[in-house]
Amino acid sequence: MHFVTASLALNIIAGAALPARKALYYDIPPPPSPEPIEVIELPLPPVAPSLETGACTLDINPRKTGCIQRELGDYEFQAGDFSPDGNHIIVNVKFVGAPKAPDPASIYDGEQLILVKADGTTFNNGDTWKCLSCAVPEGQQKLLDPQRDYPHVFRSGDKALWGHNVLDCNGHQLASDECTAQDTHIYPIYWAVIQDGVEKNGAPRELRLHPDDIHFGWSSFTNSGGQNTFFGRLQFNANPETGNILAPRYELVDVNLLYDPARSQRLTAKGKKIMIHDDAIGIGELRGFSGTGDEIIYIGPTWEANNIDVSAIHVVTGVVRRLTEHPEYTDPIAFSVDNKWFVAMDTRGSNRQMFMSGMRHIPPLIDLITVTVASSTRNNGNRRFFQPILIDGYGDRGDYFGQQVNAEGDGSAGAVNDPNWNGRADPAFSHDGTKIVYWQAIVTGRECGGLNPLPCPVPTTQGQREYRLMLARLTSRTPQPVPPVFDVPDQLPWATPFPPGSNFPKDSQRLVAGSYTLRGRISGHAIVKLTSSTSDQSRGYDTVAVNYTNYADVEGYILNGWEKVTSTILLPNPWDTLVDWYSDIEETGVVSATKRTSPDGFHLQIDAVANIFNATGTLTTTINGVQYKQPANGT
Ligand SMILES: *[C@@H]1O[C@H](CO)[C@@H](O)[C@H](O)[C@H]1NC(C)=O
Ligand SMILES: *[C@@H]1O[C@H](CO)[C@@H](O)[C@H](O)[C@H]1NC(C)=O
Numbered sequence: 001m002h003f004v005t006a007s008l009a010l011n012i013i014a015g016a017a018l019p020a021r022k023a024l025y026y027d028i029p030p031p032p033s034p035e036p037i038e039v040i041e042l043p044l045p046p047v048a049p050s051l052e053t054g055a056c057t058l059d060i061n062p063r064k065t066g067c068i069q070r071e072l073g074d075y076e077f078q079a080g081d082f083s084p085d086g087n088h089i090i091v092n093v094k095f096v097g098a099p100k101a102p103d104p105a106s107i108y109d110g111e112q113l114i115l116v117k118a119d120g121t122t123f124n125n126g127d128t129w130k131c132l133s134c135a136v137p138e139g140q141q142k143l144l145d146p147q148r149d150y151p152h153v154f155r156s157g158d159k160a161l162w163g164h165n166v167l168d169c170n171g172h173q174l175a176s177d178e179c180t181a182q183d184t185h186i187y188p189i190y191w192a193v194i195q196d197g198v199e200k201n202g203a204p205r206e207l208r209l210h211p212d213d214i215h216f217g218w219s220s221f222t223n224s225g226g227q228n229t230f231f232g233r234l235q236f237n238a239n240p241e242t243g244n245i246l247a248p249r250y251e252l253v254d255v256n257l258l259y260d261p262a263r264s265q266r267l268t269a270k271g272k273k274i275m276i277h278d279d280a281i282g283i284g285e286l287r288g289f290s291g292t293g294d295e296i297i298y299i300g301p302t303w304e305a306n307n308i309d310v311s312a313i314h315v316v317t318g319v320v321r322r323l324t325e326h327p328e329y330t331d332p333i334a335f336s337v338d339n340k341w342f343v344a345m346d347t348r349g350s351n352r353q354m355f356m357s358g359m360r361h362i363p364p365l366i367d368l369i370t371v372t373v374a375s376s377t378r379n380n381g382n383r384r385f386f387q388p389i390l391i392d393g394y395g396d397r398g399d400y401f402g403q404q405v406n407a408e409g410d411g412s413a414g415a416v417n418d419p420n421w422n423g424r425a426d427p428a429f430s431h432d433g434t435k436i437v438y439w440q441a442i443v444t445g446r447e448c449g450g451l452n453p454l455p456c457p458v459p460t461t462q463g464q465r466e467y468r469l470m471l472a473r474l475t476s477r478t479p480q481p482v483p484p485v486f487d488v489p490d491q492l493p494w495a496t497p498f499p500p501g502s503n504f505p506k507d508s509q510r511l512v513a514g515s516y517t518l519r520g521r522i523s524g525h526a527i528v529k530l531t532s533s534t535s536d537q538s539r540g541y542d543t544v545a546v547n548y549t550n551y552a553d554v555e556g557y558i559l560n561g562w563e564k565v566t567s568t569i570l571l572p573n574p575w576d577t578l579v580d581w582y583s584d585i586e587e588t589g590v591v592s593a594t595k596r597t598s599p600d601g602f603h604l605q606i607d608a609v610a611n612i613f614n615a616t617g618t619l620t621t622t623i624n625g626v627q628y629k630q631p632a633n634g635t
């Protein structure tokens with residue numbers, strides 16, 4: 001799970017909320033009412049008392065089928081999605097404490113891919129889990145890639161994506177007894193790129209499989225702290241002869257760079273006028289696909305100041321729509337297979353981000369330089385403020401902001417809604433649409449106790465495990481059929497073909513330093529100045545100053561006042577940023593709101609990787625008398 005990147009901060013600009021979209025509302029049904037949801041924790045293998053060889057004793061697991069690590073620590077426990085029957089969840093775990101070989105239990109060692117029962121039953125041996133990758137013969141897992149994140153069951157049910165590998169059970173359903181280690185092959189995924197004239201495996205990250213089981217989407221960091229996103233086709237090569245992965249492999253071919261030079265920027269200039277483009281693409285990080293695969297889901301350019309949202313783009317038409325609107329931060333997301341629902345991990349309800357994003361319908365001009373900090377304040381180190389939110393497929397609209405999946409409970413230690421348990425990536429729907437699975441980690445370490453508002457909790461899970469797997473049943477729903485998958489072409493009409501050796505196109509649409517005017521869609525205008533605070537003009541500008549006069553993009557949200565922000569990247573760490581921020585904006589009409597910094601300004605230093613809030617001065621948003629303040633330093 002990674003987030004909006006420096007490339008977004010530097011390159012991507014944002015827009016506002018939109019009359020064009022309003023017209024769409026005529027076709028959009030009224031939002032659904034809240035529905036009953038029951039949440040339970042699913043069993044995982046037992047926790048080993050230590051990492052010592054043999055610590056997983058017969059007392060702890062009499063069937064000798066493994067014990068897992070208590071801490072998240074050095075690996076990424078990750079739960080994925082359901083098997084087609086909806087009765088199993090695919091999970092990456094780390095087995096520890098196995099006895100030495102030749103003890104048969106010695107195979108339950110290290111990071112492995114397992115299926116967990118989700119229906120209260122067990123596999124034939126009495127376990128609630130089954131290891132898919134343990135004991136696969138060496139000759140059938142040549143050059144296994146160490147990356148094991150984002151586990152995912154293919155729609156066909158007989159294969160799984162396991163990080164940068166495909167686990168293939170030779171036509172058997174993974175959950176069936178016929179699927180054994182002897183039948184299983186694990187193949188690395190290979191993306192041919194050319195570096196220094198030599199073909200080698202590229203560095204994709206966060207791979208997401210299209211529901212057609214053939215196409216893939218992924219993100220990849222650039223060398224300069226940015227990120228690009230891609231779409232390609234998976235093709236098996238039993239006998240590769242090029243590159244540095246010379247074993248049977250799945251290749252990513254027919255690669256598209258998810259970039260349209262005509263639509264790369266939310267804001268462009270026409271002379272001295274800034275134009276807002278609702279149809280800008282600007283994919284910052286790929287999040288996956290809709291349920292039928294007709295859309296790519298991504299974190300892209302913001303639509304309102306400091307409000308990170310998820311958008312969707314149609315794979316063929318290139319039509320873009322905004323899925324979330326709540327001022328809080330959204331990130332991991334998954335659709336139901338019929339596109340009718342999605343579940344998103346979001347900080348909404350925590351009020352974490354409201355101090356900077358709570359005022360609605362400010363065009364995201366300062367986002368030209370504040371996106372990285374706005375996406376970095378969403379969590380406090382490993383205390384995430386994410387909870388799963390169920391939203392219908394049309395997305396947030398009006399005052400509809402979905403329903404928290406795990407809202408019920410008394411909030412006590414270990415309760416379903418215990419705020420010390422925080423959502424992680426990715427959630428998923430069962431194919432019949434009646435169940436959601438998600439996982440959470442408990443806050444540990446620096447991020448609890450002391451100044452932090454919540455004490456250091458002791459996990460109430462089995463063995464005090466620091467993570468838990470949760471199943472939500474949508475009890476009023478009836479099972480729905482799986483609709484046909486969208487027939488996606490290899491070359492997306494709006495994307496850029498990107499065969500091995502391609503160069504990244506140079507973006508000519510980006511705004512340059514200067515003075516501009518932006519007209520409100522409803523009324524008023526904004527004067528915008530992009531300047532450089534240093535004599536070094538190489539970054540173009542590092543300061544955005546905006547004055548609003550009766551500016552409104554949305555009826556009833558009238559802005560007056562100003563903002564001025566300077567952003568400094570604290571090299572050599574390209575993720576570390578200092579912003580010097582001054583705001584004094586008033587909003588009138590539907591709400592009476594202010595967004596104000598203290599007289600000395602608000603000065604925030606934050607590293608987008610560490611996420612430790614460090615500010616002097618204050619930024620406060622007040623909406624109809626309710627004040628939203630920034631978190632205390634270090635929390
Ligand atoms: C905004 O207005 C103030 C005075 O009202 C002025 O000093 C400042 O230069 C203006 N900024 C912009 C970007 O127009
Ligand atoms: C907090 O930020 C300031 C710059 O505003 C910096 O001088 C200071 O070292 C930072 N403190 C921590 C603990 O990182």
